[in-house]
Amino acid sequence: MFTKILIANRGEIACRVAATARRMGVKTVAVYSDADASAKHVAVCDEAVCIGPAAAKESxxxxxxIIAVALATGAQAIHPGYGFLxxxxQFAQACADAGLVFIxxxxxxIKAMGSKSAAKSLMEKADVPLVPGYHGDDQDADLLQQQADKMAYPVLLKASAGxxxxxxxxxxxxxxFKAALASCKREAISSFGDDKVLVEKYLTRPRHIEIQVFADTQGDCVYLFERDCSVQRRHQKVLEExxxxxxxxxxxxxxGEAAVAAAKAVGYVGAGTVEFIADYENVDSKGDGxxxxxxxxxxxxxxxxxxxxMITGLDLVEWQLRVASGEPLPLKQAQLTLRGHAxxxxxxAENPDxxxxxxxxxxxxxxxxxxxxxxVTQTGAASQDAIVRIDSGVRAGDAISPFYDPMIAKLIVWAPDRQQALASMANALAQYQIVGLSSNIAFLQRLIASQPFSTADLDTGLIERHHDTLFPVAKPVDVAVLALATAALLASERRATDTQINPWTDTNGWRLNSSLxxxxxxxxxxxxxxxAVMYQSGSWLLQHGEHFTRMSLLQQNGNDYVIRFGEREVRGTVVADGALYQIFTGGHQHTLGYIDPLAHAGEAETEGGRLTAPMPGKIVAVLVAQGDQVKKGAPLLIMEAMKMEHTIAAPADGLVEELLYAVGDQVAEAAPLLAFKVDAS
Structure with a gap:
């Protein structure tokens, strides 16, 4: 077994590999870019070396x-994770040439399977079933169209190197066909430097099922069952089970046997995944056909x-390390069992809407x-209790940058059966709280609860076909959510003045012969x-529309609140994020913007406007150019935040020295939007 390995990746997979290496007593070396100097994967490894600027192509x-760092630190092998290299x-070969083991x-x-068309030719020779289609080298547009016409539409065009x-x-x-072909080739050459495409019969409601295979250097190969990855958006996976x-x-x-045949056809070693599309439209009630x-x-x-x-109780990274060090597979096919559902x-970090x-x-x-x-149990899940697992490469306070994939974490649940796993996933998602950027948690909650997913009516077009259900029109927040935000706001004002003994700044609402x-x-x-808030002794009376409800704060622990709202006891977490209030209650997240009437009081008279973003948002219009001379109050740009437009005006007569953002750019709260020089006169 190796004594030290280098992990040539970042984020959650680097942390994942490091965890197994630590358990096995193997030292780890992390590599990182300038943008990742304080990243979690750097902290969890035994050593860390900077390899360049933030851009992936430079790091x-x-x-x-990476190979130079491995040699300098005494690493014997390199684990590439997934993505990147x-x-x-060429990298795998370069590792071998340098005397390093590529895990x-x-x-x-890699080369044999790197070209989709070449891989399909190999699979055809190995009697692995292929989608009807054309995988040849002749890329004449007329020939490709003829092939498509023969197999009947719809067809799928796919970049061979994609x-x-x-x-x-x-x-x-x-x-x-011709227009789609030209578009496909343009994207292929731009993304992969190769515009070769293949043409396949498109199954209208296929399921995407992949088989995990593992092979050792002694020639043995097994399959570790399957994963259903049918739920996708833009051909990228969202949920797997x-x-x-x-x-x-x-x-x-x-x-499984077809996948093993595919792996053996290319002399495979280590962990790999053979992906299939399955036609379930012609499956009978017994699941056959x-x-x-x-x-x-x-x-x-x-x-x-x-x-x-989770369904096998095996650590696949451990298997990778053992196989790469020359050991045989830990188990034979007959010894592998699956249990439960994951x-x-x-x-x-994305906005599904x-x-x-x-x-x-x-x-x-x-x-x-x-x-x-x-x-790791080697015999399946350790108990009949549901298990929640989180694989993540970030912590609170970390940044999601524009340089890398915006994954925050992988949330995995295991239970004895699918229904219990669904319930466990729904419960886990309801407990997940993220503030500071958009996330897809609410979308995942709707997806998990949707009728097609909950009943396993799966195929790769599920999200598009059920778009209206998964992207419903937003409803006004419940008044209890407003009450939680109000309680948090009032509590924050009280905390700000607790140490001040000054009747003019006290915020308890006391008034002589009246109430605030x-x-x-x-x-x-x-x-x-x-x-409307009416301060009363030990409580508040809230008016929303024509309704009056008494509210009192029963308990506060940091950002967690318990309030009495009318006859209801409402619990929730409220996080103030600048001018935004993020409220988590009842398993859902709600966002409210607070318009503080005192925040910019007098600003129009003294400055004419502000040149920073009032809250996170997007630039929708730039009304001036660099070098423009403008008058006080002149509109400079317009940004959209909380679905409302905010006009940024000139604070005085002056010169627009520099525009810092363009139309479409996202901006953080308080970010300077432009450089402005006030006229000396």
């Missing part, structure tokens, strides 16, 4: 630098490997469900809503 994709045949397949296997959903187009009819719902033992065995077809092989550990670990949800646009920012508040460390009444204005999904 994590610099194989020469994990499927780079993955040989370069020849991945991650790039260079893929569904073509519904012959008239649209194991085993695949409704898969019969006969189909499981057939797919239909067909499955080879799609591609990923020559690395997959993002979704934890669900396989589901993985990918927690991303805006086309899953990535979100950048700082994790100002992060609270996760209670998890327990993954246990004030109006609070919040922004809810772009619409203002007001709540």
């Amino acid at each position: 994590y994709l610099r194989g020469d630098k 994990s499927e780079n045949a 993955g397949p040989p370069a020849s296997a 991945g991650g959903g790039k260079g893929m187009r569904i073509v519904e009819n012959s008239a649209d 194991a085993p695949a719902p409704g898969l019969t033992e006969a189909r499981r065995k057939a797919m 239909g067909a499955f077809y080879f799609m591609e092989m990923n020559t690395r550990l997959q993002v979704e490997h934890p669900v396989t670990e 589901i993985e949800a990918r927690i991303y 805006k086309g899953f646009l990535p979100s950048i920012g700082t994790l100002r508040h992060l609270r996760t469900p209670v998890a327990r460390e993954f246990e 009444q004030r109006q609070l204005t919040f922004v809810d999904d772009g619409k203002t809503t007001q709540i």
